[in-house]
Amino acid sequence: MAACGRRNRPKLFFFLFGATLLGYLIFFRHNSGDVSGTKRREAPGEEEEEGGEVENEKLKKPVYEKPPLDLNALGEMGRAVKLNLNGEEKRKEEESLKKNQINIYVSDRVSLHRRLPERWNPLCRELKYDYRSLPTTSVVIAFYNEAWSTLLRTVHSVLETSPDILLNEVVLVDDYSDRAHLKEPLERYLAGLKKVRLVRATKREGLVRARLLGASITTGDVLTFLDCHCECHEGWLEPLLQRIKEEPSAVVCPVIDVIEWNTFQYLGNSGEPQIGGFDWRLVFTWHPIPEYEQKRRRSPTDVIRSPTMAGGLFAVRKDYFHYLGTYDTGMEVWGGENLEFSFRIWQCGGSLEIHPCSHVGHVFPKKAPYSRSKALANSVRAAEVWMDELKDLFYHRNPHARLEVAALVCDSVVKRRSSLNTDQVALISLRGDSLVNLWHSKPNAPKPPKKQCLT
Numbered sequence: 001m002a003a004c005g006r007r008n009r010p011k012l013f014f015f016l017f018g019a020t021l022l023g024y025l026i027f028f029r030h031n032s033g034d035v036s037g038t039k040r041r042e043a044p045g046e047e048e049e050e051g052g053e054v055e056n057e058k059l060k061k062p063v064y065e066k067p068p069l070d071l072n073a074l075g076e077m078g079r080a081v082k083l084n085l086n087g088e089e090k091r092k093e094e095e096s097l098k099k100n101q102i103n104i105y106v107s108d109r110v111s112l113h114r115r116l117p118e119r120w121n122p123l124c125r126e127l128k129y130d131y132r133s134l135p136t137t138s139v140v141i142a143f144y145n146e147a148w149s150t151l152l153r154t155v156h157s158v159l160e161t162s163p164d165i166l167l168n169e170v171v172l173v174d175d176y177s178d179r180a181h182l183k184e185p186l187e188r189y190l191a192g193l194k195k196v197r198l199v200r201a202t203k204r205e206g207l208v209r210a211r212l213l214g215a216s217i218t219t220g221d222v223l224t225f226l227d228c229h230c231e232c233h234e235g236w237l238e239p240l241l242q243r244i245k246e247e248p249s250a251v252v253c254p255v256i257d258v259i260e261w262n263t264f265q266y267l268g269n270s271g272e273p274q275i276g277g278f279d280w281r282l283v284f285t286w287h288p289i290p291e292y293e294q295k296r297r298r299s300p301t302d303v304i305r306s307p308t309m310a311g312g313l314f315a316v317r318k319d320y321f322h323y324l325g326t327y328d329t330g331m332e333v334w335g336g337e338n339l340e341f342s343f344r345i346w347q348c349g350g351s352l353e354i355h356p357c358s359h360v361g362h363v364f365p366k367k368a369p370y371s372r373s374k375a376l377a378n379s380v381r382a383a384e385v386w387m388d389e390l391k392d393l394f395y396h397r398n399p400h401a402r403l404e405v406a407a408l409v410c411d412s413v414v415k416r417r418s419s420l421n422t423d424q425v426a427l428i429s430l431r432g433d434s435l436v437n438l439w440h441s442k443p444n445a446p447k448p449p450k451k452q453c454l455t
């Protein structure tokens with residue numbers, strides 16, 4: 001037994017040694033395999049995130065980069081321009097002001113590529129976008145006899161702040177201008193720019209029809225309308241497109257910052273913007289954000305619902321714009337179309353919103369540079385089509401408007417209103433309640449009638 005035991009001892013030793021070694025190897029390999037496996041799973045994730053950041057920076061790249069910053073340049077970073085002018089220069093400045101109601105003498109001396117100060121809520125900088133999944137857009141800018149520098153600063157500003165991947169094109173619509181600089185010189189200049197197209201109306205069409213002419217040749221998913229004397233703040237476009245991606249029936253406006261007509265100072269501010277309302281003469285008015293709307297929002301970077309829009313700066317899905325019936329093409333020149341379109345949006349089931357992270361500067365002229373004698377007739381159209389019994393309030397506050405009714409060719413509007421097919425009507429949910437809540441933001445404001453919007 002002993003001998004046998006003694007004889008078997010080395011075998012047992014090797015067996016135990018072998019088993020231990022095998023066990024150790026299996027254990028080690030298993031664990032190390034697990035460790036490396038974990039590493040493999042984590043590493044690409046980290047790389048993806050880092051790669052994603054780098055990739056995002058690349059995707060964010062605008063169509064054109066701004067030239068290097070020259071802090072000594074006039075108006076740079078949105079600073080006010082103050083010039084010491086001699087008699088002759090002063091005369092030229094006054095002439096430019098008289099002609100354009102904007103100090104073009106100053107505008108001509110400010111870079112077409114100037115940078116603006118940061119005027120958004122700092123939280124807006126934290127928002128991240130999946131650039132590849134955002135809808136694309138075409139920016140439509142209608143103009144009539146606009147000065148060279150304000151028009152081209154608008155164009156360059158769009159090209160230098162809009163990510164290349166999101167911007168299909170900028171469409172400029174010349175609404176039958178007669179100033180020489182807007183003829184061949186403009187064509188020659190634009191020929192040197194990527195993604196800019198120019199169409200010309202063959203007669204004076206007014207803002208609404210000029211915009212529709214521009215929209216008709218666009219290729220983007222979203223139409224973004226801008227005025228022809230604007231400057232876009234960094235990151236203005238992404239929030240508009242992100243919101244429309246989330247909610248295709250949202251019509252989204254940027255916050256409109258003021259560019260002072262005399263000094264070109266950029267007067268944007270990062271505080272809460274105001275929303276649009278109107279009075280019963282159908283004049284657009286500004287209001288602070290009502291409490292119920294503040295409560296509804298979960299973050300200062302959330303959109304703010306607004307009963308009306310101030311003017312012509314907004315983004316809308318192209319197919320949704322057509323679903324709404326676009327603008328009322330019977331509207332002449334400008335004035336009133338902003339309220340008509342606002343009423344249309346709310347009453348046809350969409351929502352009109354202001355995105356606090358999208359800022360665009362607009363030069364508000366000293367006074368309207370050209371006649372808006374058609375504005376009253378336009379308001380009558382808006383009242384007749386969308387206000388039902390409430391139109392009496394409008395006529396009561398605006399007795400002259402009654403005289404316009406006779407001249408109003410409302411038939412076409414009414415026909416168009418009922419031309420949306422029955423499927424569409426079924427889809428349209430009456431948002432009268434939202435309109436009531438937002439209406440003038442006064443609790444005792446008369447309520448619009450509860451009635452199917454398209455009948």
Ligand SMILES: [Mn+2]
Nearest residue numbers: 227228229363
């Ligand atoms: Mn304007």
